[in-house]
Amino acid sequence: MISRLLTFLILPPHISAFERNYLARMNRIARVFFLAHAPLLAGVAYLCHTGVLKALALTCLMLSGPMVAPLAFENPRHITRVFGVAAMGLGALLVHFGQGPMQIEMHFYFFVLLGLLVVFADPVVILIAAATVVLHHLILFATLPPSLFNYQASIWSVAVHAVFVLFESAAAVWVSRTFFDSVLGLEHVVEARTSELQRQTTSLRLMLDNVGQGFVTCDLRGVLSTERSASFDRWFGAISPEMRIGDCLRTLDETAAQELEMGLEQLADDVLPVELLLTQLPSRIANHSLALDFDYKPIYTDNALSHVLVIVSDVTYRLERERAESEAKEMLAIFEAAVHDRAGFVDFMKEASALVAAATAPTTPMETVKRHVHTLKGACGLLQLTSMVTFCHELEERLAEATELPLAEEVRLVSRWSAFSTKFTHIFGRLEEVLHVSRAELADLLKAVEEGAASEVVAERLKQWTLEPTAVRLERFAEQARGMARRLNKGAVEVRVEHNGVRLPRAAWAPFWSSFSHVVRNAIDHGLELPGERLAHRKPPAGRVSLSTVVEGDDVVIGIVDDGRGINWSEVRARAVERGISVRTSDELSLALFEDGLTTLATPTHDSGRGVGLGAVRAICERMGGRVQIQTTLGQSTRVEIRIPRHHAA
Amino acid sequence: MGKKIIVVDDSRTARQQVAQALEAAGYEVLEAIDGNDGIAKVIAHEDAALIVCDVNMPNLNGIDMIEKLRREMPRLRVPIVMLTTEAHPELLQRAKLAGAKGWIVKPFKQDLLVAAVRKLVGDK
Numbered sequence: 207m208i209s210r211l212l213t214f215l216i217l218p219p220h221i222s223a224f225e226r227n228y229l230a231r232m233n234r235i236a237r238v239f240f241l242a243h244a245p246l247l248a249g250v251a252y253l254c255h256t257g258v259l260k261a262l263a264l265t266c267l268m269l270s271g272p273m274v275a276p277l278a279f280e281n282p283r284h285i286t287r288v289f290g291v292a293a294m295g296l297g298a299l300l301v302h303f304g305q306g307p308m309q310i311e312m313h314f315y316f317f318v319l320l321g322l323l324v325v326f327a328d329p330v331v332i333l334i335a336a337a338t339v340v341l342h343h344l345i346l347f348a349t350l351p352p353s354l355f356n357y358q359a360s361i362w363s364v365a366v367h368a369v370f371v372l373f374e375s376a377a378a379v380w381v382s383r384t385f386f387d388s389v390l391g392l393e394h395v396v397e398a399r400t401s402e403l404q405r406q407t408t409s410l411r412l413m414l415d416n417v418g419q420g421f422v423t424c425d426l427r428g429v430l431s432t433e434r435s436a437s438f439d440r441w442f443g444a445i446s447p448e449m450r451i452g453d454c455l456r457t458l459d460e461t462a463a464q465e466l467e468m469g470l471e472q473l474a475d476d477v478l479p480v481e482l483l484l485t486q487l488p489s490r491i492a493n494h495s496l497a498l499d500f501d502y503k504p505i506y507t508d509n510a511l512s513h514v515l516v517i518v519s520d521v522t523y524r525l526e527r528e529r530a531e532s533e534a535k536e537m538l539a540i541f542e543a544a545v546h547d548r549a550g551f552v553d554f555m556k557e558a559s560a561l562v563a564a565a566t567a568p569t570t571p572m573e574t575v576k577r578h579v580h581t582l583k584g585a586c587g588l589l590q591l592t593s594m595v596t597f598c599h600e601l602e603e604r605l606a607e608a609t610e611l612p613l614a615e616e617v618r619l620v621s622r623w624s625a626f627s628t629k630f631t632h633i634f635g636r637l638e639e640v641l642h643v644s645r646a647e648l649a650d651l652l653k654a655v656e657e658g659a660a661s662e663v664v665a666e667r668l669k670q671w672t673l674e675p676t677a678v679r680l681e682r683f684a685e686q687a688r689g690m691a692r693r694l695n696k697g698a699v700e701v702r703v704e705h706n707g708v709r710l711p712r713a714a715w716a717p718f719w720s721s722f723s724h725v726v727r728n729a730i731d732h733g734l735e736l737p738g739e740r741l742a743h744r745k746p747p748a749g750r751v752s753l754s755t756v757v758e759g760d761d762v763v764i765g766i767v768d769d770g771r772g773i774n775w776s777e778v779r780a781r782a783v784e785r786g787i788s789v790r791t792s793d794e795l796s797l798a799l800f801e802d803g804l805t806t807l808a809t810p811t812h813d814s815g816r817g818v819g820l821g822a823v824r825a826i827c828e829r830m831g832g833r834v835q836i837q838t839t840l841g842q843s844t845r846v847e848i849r850i851p852r853h854h855a856a
Numbered sequence: 857m858g859k860k861i862i863v864v865d866d867s868r869t870a871r872q873q874v875a876q877a878l879e880a881a882g883y884e885v886l887e888a889i890d891g892n893d894g895i896a897k898v899i900a901h902e903d904a905a906l907i908v909c910d911v912n913m914p915n916l917n918g919i920d921m922i923e924k925l926r927r928e929m930p931r932l933r934v935p936i937v938m939l940t941t942e943a944h945p946e947l948l949q950r951a952k953l954a955g956a957k958g959w960i961v962k963p964f965k966q967d968l969l970v971a972a973v974r975k976l977v978g979d980k
Contacts, residue, residue, distance in 0.1 A: 479971040479975050
């Protein structure tokens with residue numbers, strides 16, 4: 207109760223600039239008002255014959271307080287308190303020099319002054335003034351009663367005066383405090399709010415300056431707001447007022463800038479849903495050194511879209527890192543492949559380079575270009591060169607409808623491949639060709655030499671060594687088949703190799719082997735069922751594949767057998783008919799299987815399914831004077847047998 | 857049956873995708889396989905509420921089609937929205953000048969396509 211009273215009576219210590227200004231003005235006015243009392247009191251003294259000079263002297267003495275106070279105190283509230291005392295002093299002088307018939311009326315002046323003191327908005331001023339009057343009355347009543355009353359007043363008269371002063375003071379205290387709270391103090395509250403806002407703005411600014419993302423809002427004409435994060439300025443330079451977002455983007459990507467402008471135009475048109483249009487705004491802008499992702503959030507004012515918040519993230523480093531990671535992975539794959547099978551890798555590089563050259567040769571028909579790209583994809587896939595596989599796959603998609611190889615695609619393919627092969631040569635230099643001779647073959651020859659074999663026989667055997675054992679090729683395919691089966695969730699496929707010691711000229715057979723990889727892929731991808739399906743058909747869950755080479759007379763017979771689902775000829779027939787291929791006899795039907803572009807798979811995968819693969823095999827076999835035969839039992843197995851003259855003409 | 861919408865696209869897959877989404881939303885879809893067919897359908901179905909039109913098509917492409925529509929049927933009030941794989945600014949600017957209300961980029965989310973159509977034909 208007491209403390210509440212005290213907090214009501216005593217103002218908060220902080221003096222706002224507004225209050226200081228106000229009091230300074232009031233204090234000036236008050237001083238002028240006080241000075242006016244000198245002639246006034248002199249006049250009253252003259253009229254009442256109470257001594258003009260004495261009145262002037264005492265008034266000047268009383269005025270010295272208000273005149274000196276501003277020099278003595280810095281705090282304007284202290285000055286007003288001095289004014290409170292001085293005001294009452296002047297009231298006392300008026301009563302004193304107004305002695306005579308009007309003396310009691312002169313007491314009104316105390317009440318007038320108490321009322322005027324409310325302008326200082328300080329209860330303490332009122333209290334001090336009231337206390338001054340009370341003291342003044344008590345002291346003079348005891349020592350100099352004629353200074354107060356023009357009759358024989360009792361102490362009760364003093365008490366009556368005191369009660370009136372008390373009443374007015376109470377009211378004046380209340381009014382001055384209310385005045386302070388609702389006018390001077392309100393300014394105080396506003397000031398506190400303002401500084402809080404300032405603090406919030408500062409911390410928001412700090413956040414915007416330090417956040418990695420770019421934030422900016424723009425209206426539907428594209429005009430940017432001035433508030434934005436520092437990153438935005440870093441990417442797009444300083445933004446002048448009324449600058450549009452399209453102009454910022456234009457420095458990086460003209461097309462994206464146009465897209466964004468048209469997108470905003472669409473938003474302003476309000477014809478299509480906001481959600482749809484926001485997804486159609488450009489989401490990534492990249493040039494050679496910077497890649498930025500854009501995200502957009504709608505801002506509504508009065509239920510209508512008014513602005514768009516644009517959130518920009520720098521993804522340059524992330525993209526670079528991802529690219530670097532995938533490159534590193536690919537390098538590892540190259541390294542493994544090259545270490546594991548040097549000759550194979552050399553072949554791959556030669557073959558792939560030849561394919562790229564053939565695909566980009568000006569006279570190559572489009573169907574052949576597509577086939578080369580497909581073969582390249584297959585070859586890269588076997589070595590798990592994922593980035594090249596993806597590149598080829600995308601190229602195939604783009605070329606699907608093309609009737610000729612666009613120049614841009616040609617350039618891309620060539621530069622892509624040369625970048626790849628440069629990388630490869632960086633690591634390995636030029637790989638030398640290596641002869642494969644097994645210990646058994648060596649021991650066999652040694653034995654023959656020790657047993658005195660004729661030099662022609664030895665020479666023939668050594669010459670054979672310069673040929674490539676099919677074992678190397680078949681083992682390589684076996685490895686690839688297992689890896690592919692794993693990738694396609696077909697389990698631990700069992701691959702058997704029967705090479706029968708066959709050796710073949712390497713260069714002459716290289717194209718054949720590379721096309722043969724299509725056959726291997728087909729066996730795994732199309733032939734073998736998934737483990738669940740196999741179990742349902744009472745087969746062991748993992749498929750079995752066997753790869754073989756054998757010399758039969760003048761022919762080499764290369765075979766691949768799988769125990770998968772077999773070929774569904776009626777499906778092949780349906781597809782063939784769809785494409786207008788004649789399939790009246792069973793020979794024609796099996797030929798149809800090798801037709802370019804015929805596939806029974808609905809969606810092409812990375813591994814196979816464009817119907818290009820088998821066509822390539824048949825083309826090469828025929829060039830080498832050989833033929834392909836297929837035997838299949840639906841639901842049980844497929845055997846592909848390729849028969850090629852050992853010393854073929856090509 | 858709901859309002860009629862004419863879908864002009866040379867790709868059967870694309871037409872089916874749009875038709876599926878719109879039929880599920882209660883619209884009647886009329887398919888046209890190129891610009892010429894599109895114009896024929898527009899003439900045959902004057903009560904159509906909307907034309908959804910692909911840009912790249914053989915014979916008569918989408919933009920030529922709507923330009924022709926504006927020329928030959930100046931009183932036609934059916935809103936047209938373009939369906940396009942690439943939001944190529946110049947192309948779209950032309951489409952807009954020819955009177956297209958806007959464009960939807962393929963591939964689209966079905967619910968967004970339906971929302972767009974609802975807004976265009978004035979269904980809430």
